[in-house]
Amino acid sequence: xxxxxxxxxxxxxxxxxxxxxxxxxxxxxxxxxxxxxxxxxxxxxxxxxxxxxxxxxxxxxxxxxxxxxxxxxxxxxxxxxxxxxxxxxxxxxxxxxxxxxxxxxxxxxxxxxxxxxxxxxxxxxxxxxxxxxxxxxxxxxxxxxxxxxxxxxxxxxxxxxxxxxxxxxxxxxxxxxxxxxxxxxxxxxxxxxxxxxxxxxxxxxxxxxxxxxxxxxxxxxxxxxxxxxxxxxxxxxxxxxxxxxxxxxxxxxxxxxxxxxxxxxxxxxxxxxxxxxxxxxxxxxxxxxxxxxxxxxxxxxxxxxxxxxxxxxxxxxxxxxxxxxxxxxxxxxxxxxxxxxxxxxxxxxxxxxxxxxxxxxxxxxxxxxxxxxxxxxxxxxxxxxxxxxxxxxxxxxxxxx
Amino acid sequence: xxxxxxxxxxxxxxxxxxxxxxxxxxxxxxxxxxxxxxxxxxxxxxxxxxxxxxxxxxxxxxxxxxxxxxxxxxxxxxxxxxxxxxxxxxxxxxxxxxxxxxxxxxxxxxxxxxxxxxxxxxxxxxxxxxxxxxxxxxxxxxxxxxxxxxxxxxxxxxxxxxxxxxxxxxxxxxxxxxxxxxxxxxxxxxxxxxxxxxxxxxxxxxxxxxxxxxxxxxxxxxxxxxxxxxxxxxxxxxxx
Numbered sequence: 001x002x003x004x005x006x007x008x009x010x011x012x013x014x015x016x017x018x019x020x021x022x023x024x025x026x027x028x029x030x031x032x033x034x035x036x037x038x039x040x041x042x043x044x045x046x047x048x049x050x051x052x053x054x055x056x057x058x059x060x061x062x063x064x065x066x067x068x069x070x071x072x073x074x075x076x077x078x079x080x081x082x083x084x085x086x087x088x089x090x091x092x093x094x095x096x097x098x099x100x101x102x103x104x105x106x107x108x109x110x111x112x113x114x115x116x117x118x119x120x121x122x123x124x125x126x127x128x129x130x131x132x133x134x135x136x137x138x139x140x141x142x143x144x145x146x147x148x149x150x151x152x153x154x155x156x157x158x159x160x161x162x163x164x165x166x167x168x169x170x171x172x173x174x175x176x177x178x179x180x181x182x183x184x185x186x187x188x189x190x191x192x193x194x195x196x197x198x199x200x201x202x203x204x205x206x207x208x209x210x211x212x213x214x215x216x217x218x219x220x221x222x223x224x225x226x227x228x229x230x231x232x233x234x235x236x237x238x239x240x241x242x243x244x245x246x247x248x249x250x251x252x253x254x255x256x257x258x259x260x261x262x263x264x265x266x267x268x269x270x271x272x273x274x275x276x277x278x279x280x281x282x283x284x285x286x287x288x289x290x291x292x293x294x295x296x297x298x299x300x301x302x303x304x305x306x307x308x309x310x311x312x313x314x315x316x317x318x319x320x321x322x323x324x325x326x327x328x329x330x331x332x333x334x335x336x337x338x339x340x341x342x343x344x345x346x347x348x349x350x351x352x353x354x355x356x357x358x359x360x361x362x363x364x365x366x367x368x369x370x371x372x373x374x375x376x377x378x379x380x381x382x383x384x385x386x387x388x389x390x391x392x393x394x395x396x397x398x399x400x401x
Numbered sequence: 402x403x404x405x406x407x408x409x410x411x412x413x414x415x416x417x418x419x420x421x422x423x424x425x426x427x428x429x430x431x432x433x434x435x436x437x438x439x440x441x442x443x444x445x446x447x448x449x450x451x452x453x454x455x456x457x458x459x460x461x462x463x464x465x466x467x468x469x470x471x472x473x474x475x476x477x478x479x480x481x482x483x484x485x486x487x488x489x490x491x492x493x494x495x496x497x498x499x500x501x502x503x504x505x506x507x508x509x510x511x512x513x514x515x516x517x518x519x520x521x522x523x524x525x526x527x528x529x530x531x532x533x534x535x536x537x538x539x540x541x542x543x544x545x546x547x548x549x550x551x552x553x554x555x556x557x558x559x560x561x562x563x564x565x566x567x568x569x570x571x572x573x574x575x576x577x578x579x580x581x582x583x584x585x586x587x588x589x590x591x592x593x594x595x596x597x598x599x600x601x602x603x604x605x606x607x608x609x610x611x612x613x614x615x616x617x618x619x620x621x622x623x624x625x626x627x628x629x630x631x632x633x634x635x636x637x638x639x640x641x
Contacts, residue, residue, distance in 0.1 A: 004521050015509045311505050314466060315519045315566075316494025318487050394466050398505065 002328075005321065009328040013336075023297040024337030026290025027377065031341025031370045032348060033283035038366045039349040041276025043358040045269050050359075051191060052265040058231055059128060059261045062087075062221040062238060066257055076255035078217035081205075083245060087221065091237045093229035098124040099218040101208055107201060108173040109161040116157050118174060118201045120208020128224040136168045136183030139204050147206030149179045155187035155198040172201075177211050179203065223258075231260050287370075290337070291377035298330055298385035309389050310397025323390035330382020331375055338374030342367050412475070413442045413573060413606055414463055419472035421458050421629075432458040434629035435472065440608060442573070445600045447617035447637075448610045450626030456610050457578070459626065463608060464497060464576045465489040477573075494522055498567030498605075502579035504559040506551040512538060512562045513547040519570050537569035538562070541595060557588035561595065568599055575599070577609040581616050593619040 013020045065076040084099040102119040123138050125131070133152060143150050151172070158167050167181045179201075188197040209216055225234045235258045242256055243249075302309070312322060345367075353360035421433040433455045440446055450456045461467035462474055465481055466489075474481045476496070481489060493499075498519075506515045516534040525533070538547055541561040551559050560580060567575050577596065581589035597619050599605045609620060617623050618637065625633040 004524060008521060011510065011514060015507075307505065308507055311507065312518070312522075313490065314464070314493065314499050314505075315522060316490050316492075316497075317522055318490050320487075321522065395461055398501065 002324075005324045005328050006332070008325050009332050012325070012329055013332060019297065019301075020333055020336075023294055024290075024333050024340070026293035027287065027334050027337030027374050028290075028341040028344065030283065030287030030290040031338050031374050032345040033286050034280055034370050034373075035342060035345030035363075035366055036349045036352065037279035037283045038276060039345070039361060039363055040352055040356070040358065041272060041279060042363060043349075043353050043361050044356075045272040045276065046361055047358045048268045048272055049265060051189075052261055052268070058225040058227065058229075060223040060225060060231060060235055060238065061259045061261070062223060062242070063257050063259070064219055065255060066253060077246070078215075078219060079221060079256075080216050080218055083242065084218065084221050086245060087223060087238055087241055090241050091234060093226050093234045093237070094223055095226045096124045096128050096224040098122065098128045098222040098224075099205065099220070100125060100222065101205065101213060101217055101219045103208075103212055105175050105212065107157060107161060109167075109170065112161045114157060114160040116154075116199050116201055118151075118203055118208060118212055120203050120205040120212070122205050124224075125202070125222070128222045131188070132186045133183040134186040135166075136181070138183060144204045144206065147204055147210050149177055149207060149211070150182045150204065151179045152183040152185060152202040153181055154185050154200040154202075156196050157199060157201055158184045174201065174203075175212060179207075231262060235260055284373075287373060287377065290374075291334070291381040294330055294334055294378060295381035295385060298326065298382055299388070302326070302385045302389045305389075306392060306397045306400040309392050310394050310400065313392065313394035314398060319390045322392075323386045326386030326389045327379065327382050330386065331378035334374045334378030334382075335371065338371040341374065342371060345370075412439050413444075413477060414608075415439045415473075415475040416459070416462070416469075417473040417475070419459075419462065419469040419474060421455070421462065421467070422470045432629055433462075433469070436629075436631055438624065438631060438634075440606065442606055443600070443604045444622060445597065445607045445620045446609070447620035447623045448608065448626065449612060449614075449617055449623060450632070451612075454626040455629040456626040460576060460578055460608070460610055463574075464499060465492050494519070495570075496573040498570065498572035498575040500560070500563050500567050500575065500577040500580045502582035504551070504556070504563045504583070506559055506562055506566075508551050511548045511550055512543060512554065512565075515551070515562055516566045516569050519566060523570065533569055534565070537565040540568070540599075541565045555588075556584050557591060560584065560588075560592055564592070564595060564599075568603070568605060571603070572605065574606045574608060577607060579610055579612070581611065581613065586615070589613070589616060 062079070064078050079099070081099060084097040088094055088097045098121060100119050100121045102117050104115065105118050106113055106115045122144055126133070126138055134155075136152065138152065139150065142148075151174070153167060161167065161172060162170065167184060170181050171178045172181060173179070185198065185202070191197045203212070223234070223238065225231050238258050239254065243254065246255065248254060309322060350360050416436045416438040419433055419436040420431065423430045423432055436455075436459060448456045448460065458467070462469055465476065468474075468482045476492065479492070481492070484492065507518070513531070513534050516537050517530050520530045520533060535547060538544060541564050543558060543561050543565065546554065546558065551562070554562065575596070580596070581592050584592065593616055596607055596609070600607050607620075611617050621637050623635055623637050624631060
């Protein structure tokens with residue numbers, strides 16, 4: 001009986017191609033909207049996660065001062081190299097500590113000027129940040145110890161100062177001194193926070209302290225925690241060590257902060273996920289509206305097709321066969337709408353992902369859900385009109401003009 | 402009548418003191434006031450009468466679309482009044498064919514698909530359905546018109562499709578409600594000849610409502626209704 005009903009329903013849909021298309025338009029748009037929102041949302045989430053992972057896993061950032069909001073910190077005494085050595089020595093879970101200090105300055109090569117950030121580091125920086133040198137090399141231990149005037153530049157700096165030229169072995173001027181370029185970092189692109197990660201110049205820490213900052217200060221320690229060890233534990237250990245070293249006692253607030261990259265990941269992905277859910281929910285409302293559209297058209301269609309229903313009943317169609325026919329029609333229509341919506345959504349989200357420069361993540365789960373939801377919409381909103389059709393009196397229906 | 406002389410005649414449909422009242426209380430309208438009518442297999446009966454005489458109500462009851470208020474309607478000794486809506490639908494599906502004044506074809510649907518419709522409800526497989534529907538269309542003289550929609554057919558042709566749809570299931574009774582009401586005389590006569598042929602050659606019992614004397618002439622028996630009663634019931638002397 002079901003195949004017959006399906007046949008009747010398909011014939012009915014074919015009989016009214018335009019009306020059928022208009023009926024499902026709401027569902028098409030609803031399904032497409034839900035899928036595009038969720039796909040773009042999960043793409044954005046994935047991008048955030050990936051970028052944070054590229055900073056290095058199990059990374060703790062130790063900064064001077066208390067975090068008071070974006071870019072604001074309270075004044076506090078800086079760290080020095082002893083602090084970083086103490087952390088490495090006293091906490092077994094810590095595998096590397098990369099101390100660094102930064103300052104904004106202008107780099108000059110020939111006629112080109114570029115304002116960027118100079119950061120003094122040692123070679124551990126490359127390890128903890130999981131960052132490779134694309135061409136050239138890292139610093140030699142002798143260069144680090146002697147504070148030689150050598151630097152490794154970020155991809156953006158390379159592009160701005162040298163254009164298409166090979167920067168290796170060229171000399172750039174940083175403030176008062178000249179510095180030989182020995183390497184170019186691999187490009188990392190924009191960070192989650194919107195800044196250009198490749199816009200920097202790396203120098204040996206000693207060079208930086210002597211020639212740029214003129215002091216022994218360390219503003220940031222990037223701490224790498226051993227794989228499988230708790231970063232929370234490492235974090236509290238670091239806090240304990242630093243409190244002792246900085247003579248902070250009792251209830252006094254820390255004048256430094258230790259941030260876990262996982263926390264930041266969680267915070268940022270949390271935000272994008274909330275946004276995704278919100279957008280998805282808004283899109284789901286449009287799917288609901290699409291369902292009501294189907295109900296409307298089906299109700300009109302029952303009135304319009306009263307005589308046809310009369311003919312079917314006179315010929316001997318059972319009440320439940322008429323009910324089933326209208327129900328199947330609604331479900332077939334809304335499922336068609338679902339499929340078209342999915343196709344539209346896939347091409348739409350590929351295009352949009354490309355446009356927004358976020359990864360396109362094929363998510364079959366949401367497509368299955370959207371499809372099932374559209375079919376369910378057909379059942380729910382098709383039932384009332386179908387019931388109305390099945391209840392018609394054949395004599396009245398036949399007389400209907 | 403001679404053609405069926407050797408077959409034993411038995412009652413196919415029988416109305417016993419059938420009454421039908423619409424509405425209730427003071428608004429009640431008595432459409433049928435006690436009809437006794439027996440029609441045997443193989444008959445060709447014309448039902449005549451002025452509008453409001455109860456002939457349409459009677460046809461609805463005979464077609465199992467409606468049930469009597471009082472009295473009994475026996476279809477092959479089954480009391481139709483006691484059946485549920487679905488049981489009556491099954492009875493229509495398996496034993497009755499309908500032809501209407503307004504043709505009542507599904508529009509934008511090919512002639513073949515229209516004729517297939519009752520076969521679909523009977524659950525007949527596609528291949529057999531196509532061949533039976535094609536044969537029915539050929540029997541009404543519409544071979545080659547299978548894929549035309551009602552909009553592309555003349556009134557006479559549409560009524561032929563409707564007749565093909567009614568006879569494709571080989572029903573026991575064909576109920577025709579003013580089948581020539583919307584057609585000109587030439588087309589009407591063609592339709593009547595077609596019905597006569599099905600009655601004669603396939604033994605399909607035909608009950609036809611008409612108000613045209615010329616059309617009633619084709620039937621062998623004419624039943625006249627007036628004021629909800631059978632006024633006259635006569636064998637048509639002029640029938641050929």
